[in-house]
Amino acid sequence: MKKLKILCAFLLSVLVFLSVILAYLIINREGNSVEIFKYYEKASYREYDLNENHLKFIGRSAASEDEIILSASGSGVEFICKGDYAEITLAPENPYVSSSHRPRVAIYSDGNLVAMECISEEKTYRINTEYSGTVITLVKLSEAMYSSVKLTKAASYGMKDIEPTEEKKLKIEFIGDSITCGYGTDGGAYGSFSTQTENFTKTYAYLTAEKLDADYSAVCYSGYGVLTGYTENGKINDKVVMNEYEKACHLTGQEDLLWDFSKEINNVVVINLGTNDASYCSGSSYGKQLFTDAYVQMLRTVREKNPYAYILCILGDMNNSLYPSIENAVSQYSQQTADSRVEAFSVDFRMGENDIVIDGHPGPLSNLCAAEVLTEKIKSLSER
Numbered sequence: 001m002k003k004l005k006i007l008c009a010f011l012l013s014v015l016v017f018l019s020v021i022l023a024y025l026i027i028n029r030e031g032n033s034v035e036i037f038k039y040y041e042k043a044s045y046r047e048y049d050l051n052e053n054h055l056k057f058i059g060r061s062a063a064s065e066d067e068i069i070l071s072a073s074g075s076g077v078e079f080i081c082k083g084d085y086a087e088i089t090l091a092p093e094n095p096y097v098s099s100s101h102r103p104r105v106a107i108y109s110d111g112n113l114v115a116m117e118c119i120s121e122e123k124t125y126r127i128n129t130e131y132s133g134t135v136i137t138l139v140k141l142s143e144a145m146y147s148s149v150k151l152t153k154a155a156s157y158g159m160k161d162i163e164p165t166e167e168k169k170l171k172i173e174f175i176g177d178s179i180t181c182g183y184g185t186d187g188g189a190y191g192s193f194s195t196q197t198e199n200f201t202k203t204y205a206y207l208t209a210e211k212l213d214a215d216y217s218a219v220c221y222s223g224y225g226v227l228t229g230y231t232e233n234g235k236i237n238d239k240v241v242m243n244e245y246e247k248a249c250h251l252t253g254q255e256d257l258l259w260d261f262s263k264e265i266n267n268v269v270v271i272n273l274g275t276n277d278a279s280y281c282s283g284s285s286y287g288k289q290l291f292t293d294a295y296v297q298m299l300r301t302v303r304e305k306n307p308y309a310y311i312l313c314i315l316g317d318m319n320n321s322l323y324p325s326i327e328n329a330v331s332q333y334s335q336q337t338a339d340s341r342v343e344a345f346s347v348d349f350r351m352g353e354n355d356i357v358i359d360g361h362p363g364p365l366s367n368l369c370a371a372e373v374l375t376e377k378i379k380s381l382s383e384r
Helices: 002-027 035-044 204-211 285-305 323-337 364-381
Strands: 056-058 061-064 067-070 076-081 085-092 104-109 112-118 123-128 134-140 149-157 162-164 171-176 215-220 268-272 310-315 342-346
Touching (some): 056 061, 076 149, 085 134, 112 123, 171 204, 204 215, 204 268, 204 364, 268 364, 285 310, 285 323, 310 364, 323 342
Parallel strands (some): 171 215, 171 268, 268 310, 310 342
Antiparallel strands (some): 061 067, 067 149, 076 134, 076 162, 085 123, 085 149, 104 112
């Protein structure tokens, strides 16, 4: 009997000891992980090759070795996470740029914003998923000219793969300047340029694609034009969008990485250029003629790279003084080539006094107005 009591006491002490250890394991946390689940996490953690087997590439996202370079406005990736949560790691192409030129990104979970910031150093983001099949979207908000960011890792937890979202039937390419970049759309009317206030998702381009449920790509640079970039000294400069048109990256040390136009067959190409050219061309008939000639040549290049697309040549009301020259260029090009799938179209951004941002650019409401008009115009093309 005495031996039985001793045995029971021993077993009870063992049970208490094990209970304490179990409680410690449950309570003791590292970050967001519970110790008792560490083995499970390790067993279910998986990193994926950064390719189209697992990720949908958005815009001009460029794969290079073991990373994806996000340089162009709106470039990014999207995937469906079927695990418990996903991780993505981002690193700036150049960590030493000034704070006003750092790449700005946004991360969404099922369309809900979970992170938005300028990247100054390598950082890993963990995105919790509430159910199997959450869509994770990464979008570069700032433009290509100042900085790029690299996606270096995509991983998930939960014993299930990630997979790319489906391609959409309609594909639109936008070619433009600072207006298409979203210059100042997250800023007020005063101040100076900064990537911290650039937000491509508030532009007429992104909003139009969203309204039409279309995939998009964007080739846009602040201050750039058709014949010349913005100038204040009466001289032509070399900031011309077509010099960058065939590149997949900008300022990454990989300028020789070219864009594969067969990768995305665009249904529509929207060209919104001429605002910066007006700083040189609008004051003389000679300047306007040079602009018209350059525009015709640009249309030839765009058509060569997009043989099946309808080309819309638009101009907003920030400075639309060259719109008649655009109409003239479209007419000349159509006559020279018998290409009937090109059209000039004036877009009223309805820029109100309360919706003008840095350096006189259209704000979010003006971009929304333009998107509504452009959306209806693109819808009408399918009726032809």
